[in-house]
Amino acid sequence: MRLSRYFLPVLKENPAEAQIVSHRLMLRAGMIKQASAGIYSWLPLGFKVLRRIENIVHEEQARAGHMAMLMPTIQSADLWRESGRYDAYGDEMLRITDRGGRDMLFTPTAEELITDIFRAHVSSYKDLPLTMYQIQWKFRDEIRPRFGVMRGREFLMKDGYNFDLSKEDALHAYNRHLVSYLRTYERMGLQAIPMRADSGPIGGDDTHEFLVLAETGESEVFYDSAVTDLTFGDRDIDFDDVAQCAAIMEEFTTRYARTDETHDEALFAEVPEERRRTARGIEVGQIFYFGTKYSEPLGATVQGSDGKPVPVHMGSHGIGVSRLLGAIIEASHDDKGIIWPEGVTPFHAGIVNLRQGDAEADVACQALYDSLTALGLEPLYDDRKEGAGSKFATMDLIGLPWRITVGPRGLKNGVVELTSRRSGTSEEMAPEEAVQRIAQIYAGIA
Amino acid sequence: MRLSRYFLPVLKENPAEAQIVSHRLMLRAGMIKQASAGIYSWLPLGFKVLRRIENIVHEEQARAGHMAMLMPTIQSADLWRESGRYDAYGDEMLRITDRGGRDMLFTPTAEELITDIFRAHVSSYKDLPLTMYQIQWKFRDEIRPRFGVMRGREFLMKDGYNFDLSKEDALHAYNRHLVSYLRTYERMGLQAIPMRADSGPIGGDDTHEFLVLAETGESEVFYDSAVTDLTFGDRDIDFDDVAQCAAIMEEFTTRYARTDETHDEALFAEVPEERRRTARGIEVGQIFYFGTKYSEPLGATVQGSDGKPVPVHMGSHGIGVSRLLGAIIEASHDDKGIIWPEGVTPFHAGIVNLRQGDAEADVACQALYDSLTALGLEPLYDDRKEGAGSKFATMDLIGLPWRITVGPRGLKNGVVELTSRRSGTSEEMAPEEAVQRIAQIYAGIA
Structure with missing residues (x-):
């Protein structure tokens, strides 16, 4: 591309509304323009990076054997009433009434709809395991959107969902996602540390967040400095290999690394003092195992090998695709501007x-x-x-x-x-x- | 991909709700599943074809020198009030109130927002010409959504916008898009005939629709059979060459080809009788030149070479990306199922x-x-x-x-x-x- 023909509206001045460096640099580099509070247009340079990140996610999901699909942004409230989340979700859900007077909403996540697809089409244990994902725009009506694309209202997210016959199988899916995510983030030039976290409105027992260390992170994090020595590198992974995935899971999650939500002072004190670190982190992904939380109320069962119906075990997994641009810049810049890692450079x-x-x-x-x-x-x-x-x-x-x-x-x-x-x-x-x-x-x- | 691991929920029976063959075959082949009236999930096979079509559009837009970007789905009503379209658009616009009580809407098209980006960043004639486009989900709250993805409420559209200093320059952009679209559709295995059309709510003087002939088409079309002998083929195009683009425009639009909206019996009668055809067509794209219709009310001017402000001349151009799957199937199937052209096969x-x-x-x-x-x-x-x-x-x-x-x-x-x-x-x-x-x-x- 010749710059004389490219739409690259760089700003000479620091925009007053930007409080953090990634927001400032994305505006100054002509990557984004705010359309409304917490809602952005992606100008050509920003869009190119967004696509590079999207493509890395697609490639790594395919490598792990997951299937890409797409669910609509506007969904019926009825399904969300079945799971009980329509009322539980609160004011962050953008609620809409269509011209026929039907209650609709802009998807903040999609456990209900994917479960509805599953229950309509899958009836036998022979069709499991199954993992599908999408990269789709989401909306969360944040009361105080800020920090540019880091905490916007309309944002691009990869959300994946696994369906398995047993808890054991679902935990392999959990480990497989953890392994796949480690590789995904490293390709973007990021070190994202899996930390034990809180499950929030998704629910479930097991969950890890992936955090990038940065001064401007929204979460306080506590970790054993040995976790930052781990690198995924160029490992040859068989994503069907239960033991291999479990071993990597163990390697990357055994040492202490927690967000403030799950921090445990007593456990932290067991880390040798010279390796105890407190810092701030940016959340760039999260994986969940929540068992039958959605499959039971929504009736997503399969016939087991003994002929009896079994509710499927599920998990979900998210990567904050648009937010990653902000996180990468927070982690990689200097006084003069952005420093793109080779994997995502426009x-x-x-x-x-x-x-x-x-x-x-x-x-x-x-x-x-x-x-x-x-x-x-x-x-x-x-x-x-x-x-x-x-x-x-x-x-x-x-x-x-x-x-x-x-x-x-x-x-x-x-x-x-x-x-x-x-x-x-x-x-x-x-x-x-x-x-x-x-x-x-x-x-x-x- | 091994079929034993693929999510391909084919249906043995013809779904009762599907009235046309593309809708029937997309459901039977496990490509889509209805989520709500006129709103679909794209299952893995359908999503793969959607991506192939998207990629062809991206490649051909890049070849023509147009820049990809992305605007948000949820937009503020204020901009649409500036252009006068907030009230004019009618009930098909999905109107939304956010938690702060602000009037928002789900984008049905984006002339206002792109013009807002332009006026904020471009001030000199030296920055012209400029053409940007996006492939983004749109919503039109059709009262009677039907025919599957052919007339859905949430649909994927490529919409592009050109900004030029003069009518003459803008007409070159118009011709360039016509040329680029001819090539785009041929790569998908489609013959899409440019026909003189009506501009509808977008407005403007010049507009052509691209129609694929099919019995199930929503429009009645009238044409000289000689237009169906034209093929674009493997031409070497310089998209900056005004004369070359104009000549192709002339080659493909001189012979009679109109939709019922602009049909003229007297002109049609001048076509030799043995070449006069009446048929039905599916609209898969449209290009517009509308001059200063948006730039004037929104104040999108540049400083001309004489230093005086000039409102820019604009046009917009759309390709119905999700609708194309239906159109391709309508044009290419038999009793046994779909026959994908090689360019878009999953x-x-x-x-x-x-x-x-x-x-x-x-x-x-x-x-x-x-x-x-x-x-x-x-x-x-x-x-x-x-x-x-x-x-x-x-x-x-x-x-x-x-x-x-x-x-x-x-x-x-x-x-x-x-x-x-x-x-x-x-x-x-x-x-x-x-x-x-x-x-x-x-x-x-x-």
Whole structure:
């Protein structure tokens, strides 16, 4: 993409309404624009990152054997009356009356509707296990929406649901999701720590939240510093392997890590003092096992192998897709702007032409652009007639991890400059070498 | 994907509520399930096709130089009051009051919000031309929703908006969209004929609807049969080339083709009698040029090259993404079920194992599965212990364009059977040849 043709309305000033850095930087980098309180439009740059995150979630869900589907945003109140949550959910549920006078609502989550689909179509234990998920817009009518996309009213969420014959099978689904989520977050350049949490309005016995450590996090968290040494890495996982998933679950959840909701001072005191940490965290996902909480009231049973009806054991699992943009920025930025991890960057590399209009510089930039594109990479080429300072400031603000700077002086020596946004270090090299280096970096993270 | 693990709730009986064939087949093939009147859940098979269609739209929009973004589903009534459409839109608008007592609505289209984004960020003629689009869920509270996803209340739509300095520039945007849409529909295996239409609540002077001919179409259409001989094919388009886009516009819209709304008997009579056709059509898209209808009331002006403010010229352009599934099925099915065009098929090929459990047949099927997957294709492997008749019936119903049948008898002679869903013809060949044939077919349509 050429910047001269791209809609990138960067702001020079810090917007007054933004209290936290991710909100400020998303507005300044022209990624989002508020439409109403807690409701945002996603401008082209923001939308590109949103799609990258969505795609990682889809790929990792497919890898774990889960099936993508989609449920509507507007749902009938009747189903929610069957589960008892229509009244229980409170004012955060956006309630709607349609032209026929029917009570409807904007989905804040979808346990009822997925259970309704299940009970209509699945009747035998032979059809289990079954896990389906969606990435769909949700609405929660927060009384005080704030922090940009971190606590918006309309937000994009991945919500998945497992149906199993027994508690044991459902706990494997729980572990499988935990493993899959660890990998998902790492691909986004995030360390998200599973912490024992409270189940809230979803209900159930077992639940872990995934938290990204950041000063601006909404939750106070307490943990053994050894949990931050764990990395998922490039493990070869068989998601049907019960023992393998259980072992990873144990590896990542045995050490103390809890939110303030479930914090236990006595247990925490057992952690060696030099490893006890108190910090703040941003919740980016949560997994639940809640057994038959929805299957019983909604009558979601299957015929067991003995012919008798059994209510299915369920769990649900969420990833805050739109919120993740805020969380990633909170965890990865500096004074100049965003620093995108390679896994989610909107463009793979920026090309800065220091002398737009200079024939040699223009040709060299175009050649770099074409070479990167031919390798399946997406560059953003700053082809505007602006000074170097302004071009660097824009690139730093929008946070592309790699920048190639092209100027007449370097070209005389046959070199361009490759700069890492994260380290700030630059290296001179031949244009074709810069292209190869960038290609290698992205090949390593695919 | 192995069918034994896939959620594919096919129905044996014809659902009583479905009046048209696409609705019937989408329910029978387990693609959708009604959640409320005119509101559907997309089950895994339906969602896969929806994504394929979405991806084609994204790819073709990018090719035409348009930028993807996303606007929220829930919008404030205030903007719609500025344009005068809040009252004018009528009962089809789903009106909502949030917990703070503010008037909101579920977006039926987004001219107001995109214009608001534009006026906030664009101030100079140098930033034009600009075209942005989204693929987002819309809601229209139809009094009598019917025909499944063809006339639902919650539906997925691509809506794009162009901003130009002059009428002339905006008309190039209009032509560019027409060209881009022709290519988009052809990739989906559809012939969609641009017809002069009525602008309805969007307003404006120039508008064309794209119609797919089908007996169940909601519109009566009148056309010169010569328009159905036109194909877009594999043309090399420069979307910045004003003359090239105008010439294609002329080629595809000069001959008589109108919906009943704009039909003119006298003009139609000038078409040679043997080429005059009356038929029914399904609307799958529409493009509009409406000049300053929204930019003037909303104050969306730019500074012209003479320094004076100029209201921008706009148009909007829609593709009915979810409705397209119905339209494709109406245009492509037989008594046995759906026949997916290769461009949108949920799986590229089916593999039917005639003797599940037979060691040789199982190994051969798995080898085919692995070979197709290694080539980037997605097979659906019917690995259930069912009879051949039931397996063929399922494959025919869900409409995968190619099927490989594997049985012990053929394997003795080193062959499998490759069957075309469309022609029904089968050919015996070595397994590796079947894989190569399928790979070639899909390479040709990418």
